[in-house]
Amino acid sequence: MNNRTPLSLARKLTVSGLVVAAVGISTLFLTNSVAVPLIPVGPILLLMAAGLVALGPWRWIPLVGVILSLALLVGAFIAPGLFARLSNPAQLGGFVGTWVQMLGVITAIVAGTFATVQNYQPRTSVTHT
Numbered sequence: 001m002n003n004r005t006p007l008s009l010a011r012k013l014t015v016s017g018l019v020v021a022a023v024g025i026s027t028l029f030l031t032n033s034v035a036v037p038l039i040p041v042g043p044i045l046l047l048m049a050a051g052l053v054a055l056g057p058w059r060w061i062p063l064v065g066v067i068l069s070l071a072l073l074v075g076a077f078i079a080p081g082l083f084a085r086l087s088n089p090a091q092l093g094g095f096v097g098t099w100v101q102m103l104g105v106i107t108a109i110v111a112g113t114f115a116t117v118q119n120y121q122p123r124t125s126v127t128h129t
Contacts, residue, residue, distance in 0.1 A: 007054065010118055013111035014065045015050045021072065021104025022046035024097050031093020033085060042072065046104075053112070059119035066112035069105040076101070 007015070022043040029036045029043075045068060053065045076082050076098075085094035086102070 008115060008118060010111045010115035011053060011062055014062050014108050014115050015054045017069070017104045017107030017109075017111055018046045018050035018053065018065050019104070021069065021101050021108060022050070024099070024101030024104055025072075027093060027097030027100060028085075031097060033091065033094030033097055034079075034081070046072075053115075060116060062112040062115035062119070065108045066116070069108040069112070072101070073105050073109070076105075 025042045025046070026040070028034045029040055049065050049068050053062050056064075081094075082098065085091065085098040089095045
């Protein structure tokens with residue numbers, strides 16, 4: 001018996017934003033635009049969070065994507081070189097990777113917040129007469 005409800009649009013967008021952010025960070029690593037850690041924790045955490053948001057049955061689970069995305073956004077502003085990568089299309093890997101990462105985390109923050117609020121709205125049943 002499958003009791004799973006289909007994912008809302010906001011939850012799908014949250015998952016998509018997390019995956020897009022993982023692709024953006026991976027692009028930065030693959031093009032050597034930023035220092036590559038021994039274990040690429042960022043993309044791994046983003047993909048794990050995307051899996052949790054997609055498959056987790058709890059109403060609060062989209063917050064995992066929101067919190068992780070907020071942490072990455074703050075980290076991006078703290079780490080050196082963010083604005084140089086965002087404004088220099090000549091360094092294609094860094095430019096594209098950073099813009100893709102920012103698009104993904106912002107999408108995940110907005111959609112995840114909306115999905116969480118939506119999950120806590122009272123359910124109304126429609127009756128047909």
